[in-house]
Amino acid sequence: MGNIFSDRISDVPRSFIREILKVTLDESVISFAGGLPNRDLFPLEEIKAATAKLLEESGKDVLQYSSSEGYRELREWISARYRKKGMSIDADNILITAGSQQGLDLLGKTILNEGDSVVIEEPGYLGAIQAFSIYRSRFHPVPVHEDGIDIGLLGRTLSEHPAKLMYCVPNFQNPSGISYSTENRKQVAELLQGKNILLVEDDPYGELRFLGQDKPSFHTLIPHNTVLLGSFSKIVIPSFRIGWIAARHEVMEKLIIAKQASDLHTNYFGQRVILQYLKDNNIDEHIEKIREAYGRQRDAMVSAIREYFPAAAQYTEPEGGMFLWITLPEGLSAMEVFKKAIELKVAFVPGDPFYVNRTNVNTLRLNYSSVDAGTIRTGIRRLGEVLKTMIG
């Protein structure tokens, strides 16, 4: 039998992180490689109560097929939460998705023709690279720095390559942990305003700020151009796979068609349990607990890095989220560091998968959300030993 596969599937990189994670299944390895929220913070008792109450009160209603748009009352809850933050997004403009990842797939489906240009951050979120690769877009990476995306290069890229989509994670970016400053956001907004481009603002970590002040969403600055992605995975639990897209009416119409064709609708039972949980509990108090824990763990990681890493290794200092980014001296391959680190039982994700068409990069991602402060110190000390040997 000959090759039967589509051209598009051969363009998609297999998840590098999944391969990395296999190495870390060994329980003696301290892993900064994952991207998991801390399970100790999952509201287990509250989810138990919400599930039992829901099945008792709504019974078979929550077991049947449901609507492609998602459960109305959950969309209204999301709309109301945006309103509290001063953002005006109607429930009609919210589509419930199977996590943010599906939001990316639906956007690829509805927007991208083969060869269309997509602006992406460098380093950028691997899941977005995978999702858009399926639709055979051409990526134009623009570097991010501590205060946001490189405005000069963004301007040049946009004029040289009229793009249909720009993808960004302005709050506590995955993988780098950096955030766009207010000024940087305004400059991006100015560049995009009036152009025929959609800015995909992926915001899974926005609520997890432990330092500094909230910055304005692109949805506030350029609502017509912005598609906003959100998720309950990082603030409640991930296993239900419940996220959402917020977009203007004409985009929403197309997204709903794509959603129908993709999976009819998102797991309805999970939507109802999440809503029950949100109604019966104080989500702000819960998020505060996550912020405190992640803030503590981030501080442990930053101070251990200062103590144990050679000075030539640069690091970001995130104000929220789950990740921190290391830049090694030029020419040092993070992949080589990884191989040595595994021998000392510590793991991370080498930067490679976060770039389009670059390998053996000198950057790496560290996750601090899923490991406690003590373990973080031990792991960073081990990694420091490796780096000192290699940097010399």
Added chain:
Amino acid sequence: MGNIFSDRISDVPRSFIREILKVTLDESVISFAGGLPNRDLFPLEEIKAATAKLLEESGKDVLQYSSSEGYRELREWISARYRKKGMSIDADNILITAGSQQGLDLLGKTILNEGDSVVIEEPGYLGAIQAFSIYRSRFHPVPVHEDGIDIGLLGRTLSEHPAKLMYCVPNFQNPSGISYSTENRKQVAELLQGKNILLVEDDPYGELRFLGQDKPSFHTLIPHNTVLLGSFSKIVIPSFRIGWIAARHEVMEKLIIAKQASDLHTNYFGQRVILQYLKDNNIDEHIEKIREAYGRQRDAMVSAIREYFPAAAQYTEPEGGMFLWITLPEGLSAMEVFKKAIELKVAFVPGDPFYVNRTNVNTLRLNYSSVDAGTIRTGIRRLGEVLKTMIG
């Protein structure tokens, strides 16, 4: 702002059924339009027990992110069930999906280039037409009759249009309710064997047989060519959106990449609840209840049709599943019948959306799974009145 949408999304028909269903929200309308399983048969108490037990015993384990392939033990359960039916499908060859609909999307992603030929039944399942339309395939519809697909036309179609995919629902087809005879399956298998084509055998209703004998799966006849889709939606509950694809290794590898890019993984909590339910209950006894109920409702519909419909209206006599198909005299538009039927407070789905590029067809789909026998008689009587007026 100019048009920003992809060409592919403009090719996909908006779900006609969704529009139809809006008309039937009026509770005084007897609806044969939906495609829902009967909620009276949902195992609510058992799901309650399974959920509580799972959260008690596995706790936070079931709230975290999980693997793209799906929960291993659930895949093993599915594999074992196939083995009981004499089919050899390893758990490694099973991918858990967000319902069968996602299986179709993943197959489109991994197999279809723009312009690739897809053989589809006529009438065919609307969800498949939508899913493959996204990938801009060319459809080649082949008619189905009471005993299966038209073999002569299938042979001619395959030689004129080398297709990469053939999609079929050989058991109690949606929309027609017909099943492929064993002989017909063997003829199809012979035509496909050795060709570079995948047969997508969609089997959501296979377990719901209330008459006759089980027929061999294409997976038994031509395993190398067959991709088998299954679902818990019709035999347990639909709201969790848990289905699966079974395929050979090299296809599976590509499907997993597509799955990662599409939504990372299927709702893990739902997978675990379903498995807990399957472990603690006798699924065969439960399926027997569904079979009996649907068989009774099907009998009520067939006998009411014999009593109330004019002789010129032909009908299929399904041996299982949820649907029955009416063929009106040539030239009579089912869409026109629908408009009159709604006035008499009875609804169905006109055949139009089940054809590629045909409208005002003289066929229609009736669902008997979600309405009790007494209501079926009343609804069919009303529809008979409409038909008698229009056929004269």
